[in-house]
Amino acid sequence: MKEQYLHYLWESKRLPLQKLTLVDGGPLIILDFGKLNHDTGPDIFNAKLYLEELTWSGNVEMHVNSSDWYKHGHQNDPSYDNVVLHVVYNYDEAVFVKGRELPTLELKDVLDLEHYKNYQHVFKKDENLPCQKELENNKLLVFQQVSVAFAHRFNRKIEELKSVFKLAKNDYKQVLHYLLFQSFGGRVNKLPFQQLAQLLPYQLLLREAWDIQRLEAVMLGAAGLLQEANNHPYTDELKKHWHFLQKKYGIAMMDASAWRFSGVRPSSFPNLKIIQLAHFIVQWKYEVVPFQANNLEVLRRKFNDNISAFWEYHYSFKSTTLKKHETQLSEKAQNIIFINAFALFFWFRGKQKGNDGDLQLAMDILLSLPPEENTILDKWQKRGVDMENAFDTQALLEQNQFFCSDRKCLHCKIGNFILSNKA
Incomplete structure (x- = not known):
């Protein structure tokens, strides 16, 4: 039992x-x-x-x-x-x-012992999902569960933001600032980016956003990464700005060991990510409102600022590349920011204020973005599940993590349907 x-x-x-x-x-x-x-x-x-x-x-x-x-x-x-x-x-x-x-x-x-025997048979532990047949044949049921899984994912995530909101004294922009930073960190460097967001509130960054080098300097300096830079006209100038700005604002500095490079693609090294984030902030300047999901291209253009030529041959301060590489954030990476920062922010604000307009805006952003790609989603596609946009893929990631992996079939509409029809 x-x-x-x-x-x-x-x-x-x-x-x-x-x-x-x-x-x-x-x-x-x-x-x-x-x-x-x-x-x-x-x-x-x-x-x-x-x-x-x-x-x-x-x-x-x-x-x-x-x-x-x-x-x-x-x-x-x-x-x-x-x-x-x-x-x-x-x-x-x-x-x-x-x-x-x-x-x-x-x-x-x-x-009802017969019902319990059916439960044991249907939901026994094996490699295959007991709902495979329903995934292929009952699209309406899958759609209903996808909607449940999406709400579960975003509501779970906004619970984590309530403490951030409280610490920020109910400042919604600071929540968006926090989400923006952690989304640039990705799965591996999420925590140090969160720490950096708390060290550098958005008001401080806005005061320095008139000069990109000052913003780069304060962000790399506070991250503890600038001290690793070798002598170079570009990095020497950053260090000068950092020493001045650290004294001006009394900024604490992170330990460089907090950042992870191992297991991270060079294009996602923290140094380059911080630079890309700094350039986005200079262009965007935390202009939350007005914002429309059908105007994502306007926001997307703010990722296209010209980054210093130094980064065309560097992913970090410790390595130099012989071949020139792209420094701007790819469109796929931009989509991750739209999902994990902007869509989640509007969902959070909508839930806090009881504002259906913000909730719909979050949905519109996700529905306007193409489906994400990874090995987990590949499996869902092979199981016959349609994925048309980022709403679908976000829901299926949650479905995999919180329902299917732990066999929580009894909390799933598809599982309940199977069991009720077996009983």
């Missing part, structure tokens, strides 16, 4: 509601099933139950065995003090909360 299956039974209301009694023989009536909690804490929030001749509102916790309450240490966690019902497959031990025995519902003798 899996606890996840118990969650599914509760959430889908697939229980013999007329036959439910507590282990002490008392009646149980579920007035409101509450909401499944995907975070830490009790499994179900805000349920409403009639038990012990009273109506109770509170949380519900689920376990395979009732003794798991103690194995999981819930007796030491105050967040479980408001649990009003313990739902278990097997009752093997009484549980007490603040000296009072917790009302318990045992499901072992009331489960």
Whole structure:
């Protein structure tokens, strides 16, 4: 028996509601099933139950065995003090909360065993997805789950931004500044770029955006990378600017070891990325509004600033290339910025303000961008799933990471459809 299956039974209301009694023989009536909690804490929030001749509102916790309450240490966690019902497959031990025995519902003798056997068969662990046939034949169902996965991805990401927003004293531009920096960092250098964004608030960068060399100097200097530069007219000038600006603003400097070069393509080395970001800021100057998704080309042109010839033969300060290379951000890389910075920003602001216009703008940006490309998305394509734009690919990345990889089929519309048709 899996606890996840118990969650599914509760959430889908697939229980013999007329036959439910507590282990002490008392009646149980579920007035409101509450909401499944995907975070830490009790499994179900805000349920409403009639038990012990009273109506109770509170949380519900689920376990395979009732003794798991103690194995999981819930007796030491105050967040479980408001649990009003313990739902278990097997009752093997009484549980007490603040000296009072917790009302318990045992499901072992009331489960639909045929349904559980179907669940075990359909969702058994193997290399193939149990939904492969539905992916190919039921496009409407796939579309519905793609929409669920997209909302899950963007809502999960904006939860991470709430602390940034609070630290920024509810300054939306600082949130966009933070997103812009981390999107330039990519998967490998995301964290040091976040740190750099916090060291250099956008107001400081705007004050120096009148001169590209000063902006390059303050960003490379604060990153701790400029001190690695050898003597060269270009880098010598950057160092002069940095020494002045560091004293002017009292800027702390990062340790250069925070940046990762190993396993990173030269075109994504932090030095060059910081330079590209500095040039974009000089051209853009944090002009958030007005902004239209159908005018992405206007914003795209701001990536095309002329970068110093020094970078045509360098990816970092430690290496020189014999062959001249492209210094400007590719169109594919620009699209990543539009997805992970701008679309996510408008989704965040829309959720914070309850503004449907911002939410629609985020959607419009994603729908206007071509589908992303990587090995995970290649697999989805081979499974027969259509990908027309960045909305689809963002959703499928989430579907892979949070539903399919961990076999959370019971939280997926496709999985629920398969199981309901097998039962």
